[in-house]
Amino acid sequence: MSAAGNLANYKDALLVLGTAGVVVPLLHRYGVSTVLAFLLSGAFLSPGGLGALTPYIPHLDWLTITDPERLAKFAEWGVVFLLFIIGLELSFERLSTMRRLVFGLGASQVVVSAALIGLVAYLLGQPPVIALVIGAALCLSSTAIVIEMLANQKRLATSVGRTSFSILLFQDLAVVPILILISILEPGNKGSLLAGILMAVLQAAAALVAIVGVGRYVLQPLFRVVAQTHNEDLFIATTLFVAVSTAFVTAAAGLSLALGAFVAGLLIAETEYRRAVQTTVEPIKSLLLGVFFFSVGSQLDLKAMVAAPGAIFAATVGLLTLQAVIIYGLSRLFGVARGAALETAALLAPGGEFAFVILTLALESHLVTRELTSILLTSVSLTMALIPACAKLGRWLAKRNAPPATVDPALTVTPAGEGNIKALVVGYGRVGQLIGDLLAEHKIRYIAVDRAPGLVANARREGKPVYFGDVRNVEFLEHCGLDTAKAAIITIHTQSEIDAIVKALRTRHPNLLIVSRAKDANHARHLYEIGVNDAVPETIEASLQLSESALVGLGIPTGLVIASIHEKRDEFRAELQGAAKKAGTETHALPGRKRV
Numbered sequence: 148m149s150a151a152g153n154l155a156n157y158k159d160a161l162l163v164l165g166t167a168g169v170v171v172p173l174l175h176r177y178g179v180s181t182v183l184a185f186l187l188s189g190a191f192l193s194p195g196g197l198g199a200l201t202p203y204i205p206h207l208d209w210l211t212i213t214d215p216e217r218l219a220k221f222a223e224w225g226v227v228f229l230l231f232i233i234g235l236e237l238s239f240e241r242l243s244t245m246r247r248l249v250f251g252l253g254a255s256q257v258v259v260s261a262a263l264i265g266l267v268a269y270l271l272g273q274p275p276v277i278a279l280v281i282g283a284a285l286c287l288s289s290t291a292i293v294i295e296m297l298a299n300q301k302r303l304a305t306s307v308g309r310t311s312f313s314i315l316l317f318q319d320l321a322v323v324p325i326l327i328l329i330s331i332l333e334p335g336n337k338g339s340l341l342a343g344i345l346m347a348v349l350q351a352a353a354a355l356v357a358i359v360g361v362g363r364y365v366l367q368p369l370f371r372v373v374a375q376t377h378n379e380d381l382f383i384a385t386t387l388f389v390a391v392s393t394a395f396v397t398a399a400a401g402l403s404l405a406l407g408a409f410v411a412g413l414l415i416a417e418t419e420y421r422r423a424v425q426t427t428v429e430p431i432k433s434l435l436l437g438v439f440f441f442s443v444g445s446q447l448d449l450k451a452m453v454a455a456p457g458a459i460f461a462a463t464v465g466l467l468t469l470q471a472v473i474i475y476g477l478s479r480l481f482g483v484a485r486g487a488a489l490e491t492a493a494l495l496a497p498g499g500e501f502a503f504v505i506l507t508l509a510l511e512s513h514l515v516t517r518e519l520t521s522i523l524l525t526s527v528s529l530t531m532a533l534i535p536a537c538a539k540l541g542r543w544l545a546k547r548n549a550p551p552a553t554v555d556p557a558l559t560v561t562p563a564g565e566g567n568i569k570a571l572v573v574g575y576g577r578v579g580q581l582i583g584d585l586l587a588e589h590k591i592r593y594i595a596v597d598r599a600p601g602l603v604a605n606a607r608r609e610g611k612p613v614y615f616g617d618v619r620n621v622e623f624l625e626h627c628g629l630d631t632a633k634a635a636i637i638t639i640h641t642q643s644e645i646d647a648i649v650k651a652l653r654t655r656h657p658n659l660l661i662v663s664r665a666k667d668a669n670h671a672r673h674l675y676e677i678g679v680n681d682a683v684p685e686t687i688e689a690s691l692q693l694s695e696s697a698l699v700g701l702g703i704p705t706g707l708v709i710a711s712i713h714e715k716r717d718e719f720r721a722e723l724q725g726a727a728k729k730a731g732t733e734t735h736a737l738p739g740r741k742r743v
Contacts, residue, residue, distance in 0.1 A: 159212050162192055167437050180535045182292055185437050187532070189444020196449055215445040219503070222442035223404060225435030226291045226500065228428055230319075230405040231390045233294060233303070233312070234412020235425045245313050252310070252481045253317025256495075260286035260473050267465065276332055280509045281523065283325045285466055289499035290315045290405070291439055292534045296494075306487040307545070310478060311494055319406055322501050329508050354400030355410060358393055362414035370420040386427045389415070439500070446503065447528040451521040462526035467533070471496040486545035493541025497530035568592045568628040573618050573648060574639035575602060575611075578664065582636055583611060594627045619644055621651040634660040642666050646677065653678035672723045687719050 166188040174184040189212070190196050198211035212218060265282025269275060293311055294303075302308045366389065373385045390408045397407030415424050452459055471492040478488035503524060510520045570586055572579050572595035579595055586593045595613045597603050606613035616623045618639060629635070635652055637645055645663055652661055662681045665671035671682035691712050698708045 158209060159214060159218055162210070162212060163218070163438055163441055166192075166441055167434065171437070181437070182295065182440050183532065183535050185440035186444040186528075189441040190447040190449070190528075190532075191444075193445040193447060193449075195447065195451075199449065212445045215442065218438070218445060219442045222435065222439035225432065225437070225439035226405045227394050227408045228390060228432035228435055229291055229294060229298075231408035231412045232425060232428055232432055233298070234409040234414075235416050235421050235428075245309060248310060248313035248481065249317050252477055252483075253314045254321075255477050255481075256314050256474055257286055257318060257321045259477065260470060263469060263473060264466070267469065277515055277519075280329060280332070280505070280514050283328065284502045284505040284509070284523070285498055285527070286470075287318045287322070287499045287501045287505075288315060288470075288495040289497060289531050289534060290319060291436060291500055292531060293494050295436055296534070296538055306484060307490045307494070307541075310483050310487060310491045314474070314491070314495060316409075318499070318501070322504070325505060326508060329505065329512055329514065332512070332514060354397055354407075358396055358407065358410050359414065362393075362411065366411075366414050367418045367420075370415075370418065370424075374420065374423075382423070383427050386424050387431075390428065443500065443503075443528060443531055447525060447532075451525045455518075455522055458522050459526050459529070462522060463529045466498060466526060467496045467530055467537075486549045489548055490538075490541035490545040493537045493544065494534070497534050497537060498527035499531070502527045567631040568594050569632060570594075570634045570636060571596070571624060571627055571629060571632045573624070573635060573637045575599075575606060575613050576638065576640075579636075579638040580606075582638060583613075596624065596627055619647060621648070621655060624648075624652070625655075629656060629659070632659070634662060637661070637663040640664065640666070642670055645670075646673070649674060649679055650677050668719075668723060672726050675724050675726075681720070682723065684719075684723075687716075691716055 166185065170188050171181055171184040174187070175181060179187075192198075192210060192212050193215060194211060194213075196211075197207055201208045201211060261279075261282040263282070264285050265278040268281040269278035273281065293315060297303050297308045297311060303312060369385065369389075370382075373381050389411055393407040393411035394404040395407070397410070398404045415421050474495050475488050475492035478491055479485065483491065506515065506520050506523055509515045510517060515523075569591050570593040572582055572586070572593055575583065575595040575597040579597070583593060583595050593612065595606070595611065596616055596618050597606075597613060598615065598617055600615055603613050603615040614627060616627075618624070624635075629652075635656075637648055639645060639648075645665075649661060649663060652659055661679045663674055663679045663683070665674055665682040665684045667686045668684050671684040671687075674682040694715075695708055695712050698711075699705055
C-alpha cells in the first residue's frame with residue numbers, strides 16, 4: 148500500500164510527460180497544433196473528463212489528473228520563463244518606443260473592455276460588485292498562448308506582434324490593482340480602495356527600481372564570473388536563479404511572477420550573454436509551457452457544460468464578439484492598420500489565464516457563487532482552446548483586408564518587341580534568378596514573370612527581361628511569349644498554384660516542355676501525372692547535392708561522384724514517372740525529356 152501511495156504522488160507528472168512525449172507528437176502528425184494538443188489532452192485527462200468515469204471503472208483513476216490546482220501552480224512557471232525569453236528578445240530602448248501602445252492602447256483596452264463586459268453582466272441581472280469582478284476577469288487575454296504562437300512564427304516584431312504584446316503587457320500590469328480591488332470588495336473588509344491601490348503601486352515601483360538598479364551592476368559581472376568556469380551546469384543554474392529570484396521579488400511586491408522574469412530578461416538583453424541564456428532557457432520554457440496548456444485544459448469543467456450548455460455557449464460567443472469589436476475599434480483609433488487590427492482582435496478576443504486567478508480569488512472572497520464561477524471558467528477555457536482557430540481566422544481576415552501593393556504602371560506593360568523567346572521562367576525569386584542567369588549565359592532568350600512589384604522593379608533596373616503580372620493567369624503568360632517558347636520553367640513554391648499552372652499550360656500547349664519545381668517526391672509524382680516533362684523535388688535534390696559535397700570531401704574523384712549523382716537522379720526520375728503511369732493518368736503525347 149505504501150509503494151502504491153508513493154507512486155500515486157507522481158502520477159500527475161507521469162501523465163504530463165506522457166502527453167508531451169507521446170500524445171502531442173501523434174496529434175501534431177495529424178495537423179493539430181502543439182498548444183491545442185496540450186489543451187485537449189488536459190481536458191480529456193481531467194477529473195471532469197475521463198475522471199467522470201472512475202466511479203464506474205475505478206482503474207481509470209490512474210489515467211486521470213488528481214490535483215489540477217497543484218498542477219496549475221507548477222504550470223505558472225511556464226508563463227514566467229516565456230516572459231523571461233521575451234525580455235531577452237527586447238530591450239529597454241525598444242520597449243520605450245512602444246510606450247504609447249502599452250499605456251495608451253493597452254490601458255484603453257483594459258478599461259473599456261472591463262466596463263462594457265461588466266455592463267453586460269449587470270444588464271443580465273448580476274449585482275454591481277459581481278458585474279465589476281466579471282468585467283475585470285474577462286477583459287484579460289492569454290499572454291502565454293498568444294505570445295508563444297507569435298514567437299514561434301517569428302512575428303513579434305511585426306505590427307500584429309507589437310500591438311498584441313503592448314496590450315498583453317499592460318494587462319499583466321493591471322492584474323495587481325484588480326486583485327487588490329477584489330480583496331477590498333470582500334464582504335467585511337473596511338480598507339480604503341484608494342489607499343490600498345496607492346500602497347500597492349508604490350511597493351511595486353520600489354521592487355522594479357530595485358531589480359533594475361541591482362541588475363544593471365550585478366548581472367553582467369555575475370555571468371562573466373560563471374562563464375569563466377566553462378561549466379555549463381553552473382551557467383544553467385545561474386540563469387535559473389536570476390529568472391526565478393527576480394520573479395519572487397516582484398511577487399513579494401504584489402506583482403506577477405512573470406513580470407519580474409520579464410524585467411530580468413530585459414536587463415540580460417543588454418549584455419553579451421543574452422544568446423547563451425536564451426539557448427539555456429528555451430527547452431525548459433517549452434516544457435513548462437506545455438504543462439501550463441495542459442493545466443488549462445484540465446480545469447475545463449465538462450460537467451458544467453452538460454449542466455448549463457446555453458449559458459456557457461452564450462458567454463463564450465459573447466466574450467469573443469465583444470472583445471473582438473473593442474480591440475479592433477481601439478486599435479484602429481490608435482493608428483494600427485486595418486489588417487493588423489483585425490488579426491490582433493482575433494488573437495486577443497479569447498480570455499486568458501489570469502481569469503482563473505481572479506475568479507478563484509473572488510470565489511474564496513465570497514463575491515461570486517461556485518455555479519457562476521464554473522460557467523465563466525469553462526467559457527474562458529473554451530475560448531483559450533479556440534485561440535489557434537482564431538489566429539488562422541485573423542490571418543485570413545488580415546490578408547483579405549491588406550491594402551493593395553502599389554505597382555509602378557511601367558511594370559504592368561505586356562512584353563513586346565522581345566523577339567522570339569525560347570523559355571518562360573514563372574517566378575523570379577532566388578531560384579528563378581539563378582535559372583535566368585544560366586539561360587543568359589548560354590545565350591537562350593527568355594522572359595521571367597513575377598507578381599512581387601519590388602522584386603520586378605529591381606530586376607528591371609538591372610536590365611533583366613522580367614515583367615510584373617499574375618503568374619496564375621495563363622492568358623498573361625501567353626502574352627509573355629508562349630507562342631514561340633519551347634519551354635516553361637516553373638519556380639514558384641506554392642503547391643496548389645504550381646498544379647493549376649501546369650494543368651492550364653498542358654491543356655492549351657500540349658507540345659510545350661514543362662519543367663517544374665516540386666515540394667517533395669509525392670508532389671513530383673503528382674506533377675508527372677498531370678503533365679510535366681520534368682519535376683525537381685526540393686528534398687531529393689538537396690539530398691543529392693549534400694551527397695555530392697560529402698563524397699568529394701571524402702576523397703572520391705569528382706568525375707565518379709558527378710556520374711553517380713546523375714545516375715541516382717535518373718533513377719529517382721524513372722521511379723516517379725513510373726509511379727505516375729501506374730496511377731492510371733499517363734501523360735498523352737508528351738515530347739521527350741529535354742534539358743534546358
